[in-house]
Amino acid sequence: MDKKDTEYFKQLLLELLKDSYDQLRDSSKELNENIIESSGEVSSNPFHLADIGTDVMEREKAFMIASMDSDEIFEINHALEKIDKSEFGYCEQCNHEISKERLEAVPYARLCLPCKAKEENK
Numbered sequence: 001m002d003k004k005d006t007e008y009f010k011q012l013l014l015e016l017l018k019d020s021y022d023q024l025r026d027s028s029k030e031l032n033e034n035i036i037e038s039s040g041e042v043s044s045n046p047f048h049l050a051d052i053g054t055d056v057m058e059r060e061k062a063f064m065i066a067s068m069d070s071d072e073i074f075e076i077n078h079a080l081e082k083i084d085k086s087e088f089g090y091c092e093q094c095n096h097e098i099s100k101e102r103l104e105a106v107p108y109a110r111l112c113l114p115c116k117a118k119e120e121n122k
């Protein structure tokens, strides 16, 4: 991986990071609105238990999305650190170069495809 490629993937990662932060902000905003809405509903309609049930599910969904995004942010930051240490583009398992096609799809991939496949078959 030469300097030009590294710079290219760095830009990709920075864009992804920005997107993830935006998504995270949106989902936590939605989450807050849901909580405010549902708590308002609970006090004014104490007998609508079915509604409360859906709200809880919605809230859990929003939490799940939020935690998924922060995982992604963690992985992106990890990849950016690897760029700084000139370790970017190498598999953390076998130290072989990760193919560019794979990095195009998942710029923050830690493992090459064969290692990833092994990991998933465990």
Ligand SMILES: [Zn+2]
Residues within 6 Å of the ligand: 091, 092, 093, 094, 095, 096, 111, 112, 113, 114, 115, 116
């Ligand atoms: Zn590998």
